[in-house]
Amino acid sequence: MNEHTASVEDNNEFNIQHSTQQFISPFLLKEGKIKPLIERLLNKDFTFFDIEDESLEDMFYGNEKISHEALETFFMPNIEPILFPSDMETIKGLRRFSKKLDKACRLSSPQLKMPFVIDSIDIFICPYHIGLLNIRVRFPEKDLTNNDVLTFADLFRTLIPYNGYDETIEIDYDGHSYNQVKKLIFEELLDSFSDYILNHTPKNSSYFGSLPFFKDERMFVVSYMNHRAGRPITETDLYRIAELNGYDSDGSEYVGALSPDYIHRFYQEKVYDRWADNTYYLISDAHFACITNEKGAVKQRLLCEMYGEYFYTVLLVFYYKLVLLKLSHEHSQIEMESDHTTIDRLTMMISEFSSKYYLPELSSNSSGKEILEIMKSVFEIDKLFHDVENTLSSLFQRQEQLEGKQLNSLLQILTIYTVISGIYGMNLMIDDLKGNIDWSKFISFSLFEWLAVFVTATGILLSLAMGFFFAKRWLQDKKNKKRKMF
Template identity: 35%
Template sequence: MHVKNSLKGSTIMETSIEISEKKMNYSAFQFILPFSIKSGSAPSFISALKNDNFERFQLDNPEMQHGYYGKFSIHHADIEHSFFPFINKILFPPTENDAGFQRYSRSFNLSCSLIANKKTIPFTLLSADVVICPYELAFLTIRAEITDFSNIDFSTAIEFGTRFRVLEPGLSEDVETTIEHDTLRFGKVENFIFNFLLPEVDSFIDKRESDGPRSYSIFDNKRMFVQSLFCLDSNESIEIVDVYRAGNLDGLDGKGNPYISSSNSAYIHQFVKENGYEKWAPNTYYTIEKQNLTCLTNQSGMMLSRLASQMYGKYYYGLLLNLFHRIVLLKIDILYSEVNIVRDEERVEKLIHFINTFTANYLFIEITTQSQGHEIFWRLRNKFKVETLYNDARQALNSLYKYQESFSSRKNNLLLLILTLYTVVGGIYGMNQVIEDLKGNIDLEKFLSYSVFEYIALFVTLSGLVVSIVLGVQGFIKWRKEIGKIKKWEAEEK
């Protein structure tokens, strides 16, 4: 069955899907891996990156518009004007000491080949980013492009994205993948990245079981998010099957033939309707999924340059920001599920501080100033269920506040009871009965002639003084500890 070119065609009743292979003009990818870094290791991590020829990304440096993106460039002015000023402060902090997304980039331009499913796919590894974020989170981005399409068709280009994103095969559908560079061969993408390309990164990944490198990832274990740009030959038309396959990363089957994961045309139409963005149809389509953001086009020349600039620029940063929101909110859910609100008073206070500072400083509803970017960013936000996770965080915060208020109320009631007892007892017996004997040089013999009530008044007087001093000292120590804790938590959040 040939599927109609239009995405708005009538209902199709056939039960089989026939794939028409397409010629390619260009294809580029950004593979994004979120991971946790070891506590307090950010400064040494940055030093290691600089020693390995990484440069801090700065919008006010025009030279950084080129060099990381192959034959294309990004326009820093366009990126800056795409976001609100308060978002720019997060994405592009003015100095290295400011909180926000500290990006460090390096150009590689390595000629490599990926071998999988009986196909050898030559590609250029363009560059890499390490983006160090607040809350001990970081993103590793690998940029690659396929430029020689003499023997590479659309299905093979999709297959490259499907296979390179798998750091280590673990599922039944995963196939053996080999990456070659000069005389070097790597049996896993993970080995290629962490043993050859970026060996300094691995030592800073927090690999504890509770905070592992992908513990808070929204993807399958050991898989990267993919941002893809597929450019068909200008003579090729885009069919709904092509949009579905690109958005679902359906490349090749085990025999090296074009593959599609559905035989139901109604399902394919529904998938594209729910996950596609058709504003520039029939020449350009976007697909937003949990595992990838895809642009499929048959445009060329200046239009292709513009699409590439957007994918490498504002869409890349919008994606990072949504991933950051998603992962931190998931982390809040995990921390809330692990805290014991009865015994872990300090952890409760820390979690309350965590939620408050994150929602106040980093979680904003409005991100972009442009309607085009606004629609795609909202689709990403909905796909990652950021609003749902935010509501969960708010409910957790309200629950913690209620418990903390109840706990503080019980403590205050106990303190009030103690002070009331001293006030009542002191008022009954009168502290002035013994005050005169405690002035100046104290004559101990006077105490021997005290009556029972005078002994009670003496006890109330002395114990009241001791209790007041102890409470005062405890209050001062607690105040100092509170200041120290807040400074420590704020340092961890940068």
């Protein structure tokens, strides 16, 4: 039985018979560190996730088994190579490396003492040097309440308490105790992993990936909650689940909104109630959840979908948001007058994302389509994509202006050299350069003849230098563009 410091009112509390959670956190990978990271993962008993390998169907999900066939057929054929790359060398896909743990743990806080099991962890290595960490958690106890589950999720998703409102916690894992989830990750789950992460903030940052363009500093939660039938689920219940409103600092039940109109608008925008009153799907900036009272085969299918089809849907939409924010951030860092290579690279990155990764439809399944639209709306994907498209248009226009100015300047210089070298070189020096050159004649050259020599020589050197510069820039741009994306 769970323990908390104060009793809660029973009117909003209900029993949870079975619950699982997944915690997703993004980070940036250092350039040149992806191959060493993959080698490190393989040496640490991570397995590359191959959807064709049926032996992996029951390896990472505790006591559950997902169907790779159902997972594969849920998505459109053009998205499958991105979500399920065929091998670990396919750099344009979301390469997943998973490790089974099955470790019994315990989280303690002033409000909650709760055992849990970490079934497995995933590392996704994605294009644009973005990485994603996923931690799978399940609760062995059956006598849980919604407040227990929500409080646990809110506490565990906080990597480091960074203000006075975050509670002190202690996590017991394999004989060790940690007061921060970040320490649990880096000292147990992913030791030495920080060597591969690009860090933009001070050492004690609360966000281990330290993305300068991502506003949240906590992990995103994917939950499955099976509750006991009999008690109707209200709009307030669904709001609290979406916002992870469990116990407050006094151990009392917490609701983050009081206005019924506000909660109703929230329900309309972020809750998918096709199978109400039995099953609801809901999504917020912090949480994607399935709350159901189904039993038997239907219960099992819903749980497996949260590990499979819907997990990958939210993962891809979450990745879309990260890429779009990253592209917008890089645009804001450009010095338009001087960063020509960066402009070219960013233009290519946006074009590549628009054509190959950002797909309007992910699934032919009707409910999958409808849930996807809610996810995209909550994450503001269409707005971010529209902003990036405008960025691409402005980059093209600005690049044309810069290249036009450069071309005009280059043509002026070449015209001057061509006219001067043509006049002087052909009329004053051409006879002296025939056959065996008599170098003694150069001593008696006039000022105009020496000017012709200078213009001709510098013109040749300028042409060679320009050819070398453009060849070097082309090779460097080609190399930088590939490195920046993959």
